[in-house]
Every structure is written in C-alpha cells, then in structure tokens.
Amino acid sequence: MRDLELTPRLRRLADWVPPGARLADIGTDHGYLPVWLRLHGRVASAIACDLREGPLARARETGRAWGADGIDYRLGNGLAVVFPDEADAVVIAGMGGENIAAILARAPWTAGGKHTLLLQPQTRAEVLRAFLAENGYAIRREALVEDRGVLYPVMEAGGGKMSLTLGQLHGGAALLHDPLGERYIIQKIIRLQTAVAGINRSGKGLEKADRLREIITALLSMREEWRRANGS
Ligand SMILES: C[S@@+](CC[C@H](N)C(=O)[O-])C[C@H]1O[C@@H](n2cnc3c(N)ncnc32)[C@H](O)[C@@H]1O
Structure with a gap:
C-alpha cells in the first residue's frame, strides 16, 4: 500500500512529537498529522479537533481511507474540547500566530509544564513569541522548515520562563544555528x-x-x- 506522505512542514512537526505521546491536534483540517502518526505507531492515541464541520469531516475521511484507528475526532474551539489529562503533546499548526496565542490563552493549563506544545504559526510569529514570553512559557527549540519555497518557523514550547530580545521576537527565539x-x-x-x-x-x-x-x-x-x- 502507498504511504501517506507528509509535507516537509508537517513531517517536522511529526518528528518532534514525543514517541508514545497522547496527541491533541488543534485545527487538524485534513487530519494528515494524527493519521500519519497513528499509522506509524508514533503516538498512543490522538484527538483531532477542528472548529468547523467541513475540515473535521475531511479528517474523519482521511482516517477512514487510511484505516487509522485510535483517533477521536472532536468539533470545537481550540482546546475547549480537550481535558488537560487527555494529552501530553499539543500541536497547533497552520494558523496565524495571533490565533495560536488566543487558543493557548483560553487554556492556561498548557503553561503548567506537563505538556509539550508544538506550534507552527503561518503569520505573525512574533505575536506568538511575545505571548509565550509574557505568559509563563519557554520556547525549548525552534527550527525553520522550507516547504514549497516558503520558510515556516516550528517551535517546541512548554511551561517555563524566557525573555526575548526585540531581534529574537521577530527573527526567531533560537535560530542562531539554523541553516535557514x-x-x-x-x-x-x-x-x-x-x-x-x-x-x-x-x-x-x-x-x-x-x-x-x-x-x-x-x-x-x-x-x-x-x-x-x-x-x-
Ligand atoms: C490551514 S488549516 C491547518 C491544518 C493543519 N493543522 C496543518 O498545519 O496543515 C487551519 C485549520 O484550523 C482550524 N481552526 C482555526 N481556528 C481554530 C480554532 N480556534 N479551533 C480549532 N480549529 C481552528 C480551521 O478550521 C482549519 O481547518
């Protein structure tokens, strides 16, 4: 059978999900990430969430087409439909930095230190970095991924302390050794x-x-x- 191929951006996120984690993918859309992670046995379970019916239906269809089990599909806004003890790793990818920050702000338990947060802002990454620095989160690592000619920052964050210079807010918290x-x-x-x-x-x-x-x-x-x- 053909393998489900992830784009370089989604593949990087997949590679950063801690092995065996219980994943919550917020804004899952097509559901490729949780489906790929389940098919490869990389996560124990996954919750695939989306704000809208259409994308969630697409995710369900991807899961069905590829025969992926262990995925719970949930309709809802951000992390409102996930209990803190249901997931160890939370992915919020492919949305604007402001939206990602707003989703985290409505779920302050994400700063409690028990969750790995994998964040990938499409725009306004500096708003997200500033939010993290001001609200008890630390960026543990950051990398740039090139996908169809566009550079995307991918961040791993968790509860903690960090302060960022103006340059780091805009140019990346930890990209000094990144080739891109x-x-x-x-x-x-x-x-x-x-x-x-x-x-x-x-x-x-x-x-x-x-x-x-x-x-x-x-x-x-x-x-x-x-x-x-x-x-x-
Ligand atoms: C461009 S897609 C990204 C899909 C996938 N995460 C990726 O990175 O390829 C953004 C998805 O996020 C969903 N979304 C936007 N705001 C959301 C929110 N507050 N809560 C849940 N889903 C949201 C949209 O409905 C859409 O399906």
Missing part, C-alpha cells in the same frame, strides 16, 4: 523596509515607522550574530 536563519532574517528585514517605505510615501503613521526601524536595526545585528555563529 539568515534567509528568514533577511526576508523579515525586506518586509519591514517595504512597510517603512509605504509609510514614508503616505506620510501617515510616522511613529509606527520609527518602531519598525528599531526592529530592522535589531534584525541587522541579529544577522551579524548569525554570520559570526556560522562562520560566514
């Missing part, structure tokens, strides 16, 4: 420079432009740090 780190930082700088140029052209939001310039400066020194760390 410099590219990620440069992409951020270019995006911010474009935003500053837009503000300058319109003449509106000049204070915001000052803040963006501070971030650019922090990212430029982070780039230097990355280059030193990687001997380039």
Whole structure:
C-alpha cells in the first residue's frame, strides 16, 4: 500500500512529537498529522479537533481511507474540547500566530509544564513569541522548515520562563544555528523596509515607522550574530 506522505512542514512537526505521546491536534483540517502518526505507531492515541464541520469531516475521511484507528475526532474551539489529562503533546499548526496565542490563552493549563506544545504559526510569529514570553512559557527549540519555497518557523514550547530580545521576537527565539536563519532574517528585514517605505510615501503613521526601524536595526545585528555563529 502507498504511504501517506507528509509535507516537509508537517513531517517536522511529526518528528518532534514525543514517541508514545497522547496527541491533541488543534485545527487538524485534513487530519494528515494524527493519521500519519497513528499509522506509524508514533503516538498512543490522538484527538483531532477542528472548529468547523467541513475540515473535521475531511479528517474523519482521511482516517477512514487510511484505516487509522485510535483517533477521536472532536468539533470545537481550540482546546475547549480537550481535558488537560487527555494529552501530553499539543500541536497547533497552520494558523496565524495571533490565533495560536488566543487558543493557548483560553487554556492556561498548557503553561503548567506537563505538556509539550508544538506550534507552527503561518503569520505573525512574533505575536506568538511575545505571548509565550509574557505568559509563563519557554520556547525549548525552534527550527525553520522550507516547504514549497516558503520558510515556516516550528517551535517546541512548554511551561517555563524566557525573555526575548526585540531581534529574537521577530527573527526567531533560537535560530542562531539554523541553516535557514539568515534567509528568514533577511526576508523579515525586506518586509519591514517595504512597510517603512509605504509609510514614508503616505506620510501617515510616522511613529509606527520609527518602531519598525528599531526592529530592522535589531534584525541587522541579529544577522551579524548569525554570520559570526556560522562562520560566514
Ligand atoms: C490551514 S488549516 C491547518 C491544518 C493543519 N493543522 C496543518 O498545519 O496543515 C487551519 C485549520 O484550523 C482550524 N481552526 C482555526 N481556528 C481554530 C480554532 N480556534 N479551533 C480549532 N480549529 C481552528 C480551521 O478550521 C482549519 O481547518
């Protein structure tokens, strides 16, 4: 039988799920991650959750088509449908950083230190990093994954303490030795420079432009740090 193939982004998340964990996949959509993990015997059980019926039905169909057992499909908002003692590992992937932060904020037990959190923001990763730093979480590791030309940050977090510099908020908490780190930082700088140029052209939001310039400066020194760390 053909193997269910994960994209590089989902494969990295799968590889970071602790072996034998009881998984909760929040915003599962097609359900590929829990189905793949069950098919490969990597997790003891999985709860696949989604806010909407359509995606949850897709997940059920993936599980049925591949004959994956041990998956409980639940309709609901974020972690509202998961009890803390039902899962050891929580994946929240493929959504905006603000949405991931809001889901964690509504489930403060995720900062209790008993759960491994695997988080993969599609946008606004800096909002998620700031939320984690300010709300009793620590990022244990972070990596960049390239998938169809796009760089995605993947984070493993848990309850703990951490403080991040402005550069780390925007350029990654722990990407100093990541081979894709410099590219990620440069992409951020270019995006911010474009935003500053837009503000300058319109003449509106000049204070915001000052803040963006501070971030650019922090990212430029982070780039230097990355280059030193990687001997380039
Ligand atoms: C783009 S898909 C990501 C699917 C998969 N996690 C991945 O990374 O490939 C985002 C999914 O998250 C779901 N979602 C968004 N907000 C949610 C929430 N608050 N609670 C549960 N699911 C949510 C959406 O319905 C959608 O199916």
